[in-house]
Amino acid sequence: MKDEKFVDIKNISMIYHTINGETKALDQLSFEVKKGEIVAIVGPSGCGKSTILSIIAGLLKPTSGMVTINGQKVEGTNKKVGYMFQSDHLFQWRSILANVLIGLEIQNKVNEKSINRVTKLLETYGLGDFQTHYPHQLSGGMRQRVALIRTLATEPDLLLLDEPFSALDYQSRLAVSDDIAKIINQEEKTAIMVTHDIAEAISMADRVIVLSNRPANVKSIYNIELTCNEGEEASPIKCREAPEFRHYFNKIWKELDIHVR
């Protein structure tokens, strides 16, 4: 199942036009994601990482090139894609359960069955007691978990994560990335994650794609094989202790560094 090509990004270019001129953000960018894989995209800041996710999600139309998901061309937003943002964007006037149901509400899919499924997700991931709470009563890490469950509620096959932990402090960041990697693996989702944190990318992803400076294209792709993955409970925090970790880190760091200068 892992070898099936799921997302295919083919030669996409993106040019932003403003009154003051044009900016080329992406240049002939291509890569593939297989089913069940977690792929991390790292690159210098401002290189257009988030643009890639917006294009895959169908929020932006690329200037040229195309994206297919499961063989279908992306045109407009797609219910099979779930998007997770830097901030949790929970609505403070809604309870946790109501927040998690927002996507289903928009797609007119709120019914007893879907509510049960979502409630079960909240319970599985330690938020069962907080359904009637309001977002301001929860910690940053919990809110980010709620945001992931909101994304999972509509049962997407592909998850797009846009620096999902960068708004958290370091400790919550480690804990939440651990949780979220587990959730993604348990729910057998495919995920594309954009991050500027190399360690996070290596510890969570099956493959890391390094982008060049703007206009971005694929500089190199690393298949991450850490010995920690053989254990039953593989977790990103444990993976940070794998002997190969530093080796990947140095390689990617050097690659990024060259382009920062």
Next chain:
Amino acid sequence: MFGNKKPSENTNHSPSHIAFLKSQHRYRLQIKLSQVGLLVGFILLWELAATLRWIDPFFFSKPSSIVKLIINLAKDGSIFKHTGISVFETVVGFVIGTILGTGIAIILWWSEFFAKVFDPYLVVLNALPKIALGPIIIIWAGAGMQGIIVTALTISIIVTIMATYNGFREVDSEKIKMLKTFGATKFQILQKVVFPASIPNMINTMKINIGMSWIGVIVGEFLVSKAGLGYLIVYGGQVFRLDIVMAGVIILAIATALMYQVVASLEKRFVKWR
């Protein structure tokens, strides 16, 4: 202790916490007493100054004669008639202004083109002292209750449109993007995020609008001069009965304060998640 978020649940306070609560209570009591004292002192001084002829009671009236007048006006029922009319006009002007203004703000939010086209007109209308339009409105809409209500409406609606529209635009664009990833339509974006996120802002606008509507009603009644608190005030001024003017102003102050409280209680009900 100090870090305890819900002290009401904890009945075993430490002595230092009890002392803290006591000092807080005393501080609030001091503020309340000072507020009441200021009012009482002012009224006593006014009464005294008028009785001892430091000021001419013909021009300044005095609290005791104002109270007597209010009691007399209450006995023959005219005070309730005038107050009722003014309150009715204000409420109608305020409600129509809020609903219509919010509706127009939604249209402007919906179509950026519309908003850009109307922007300079709104800016000019907002800067214009709407009271200047009073005589025109009275002639067009009729020298009666309709004219007064339209005056109140004209004054409140522009502020409502501008404040509500700006509130809509301040809603976090990332939150809108989040809904779009679920495939939300424009109407759903309005219904699920833009409108609910703007409720605190809309309630603030309503608080301002209560005052605006009252300005419109009083100006309208000045111009039409048939009934209402504005009429009472203008009439008192014309016949040099300062006690009537003062009575009108005092009742007006009480009525506006009460209406403000009604809107403020809406805030408590709808913004409970704060």
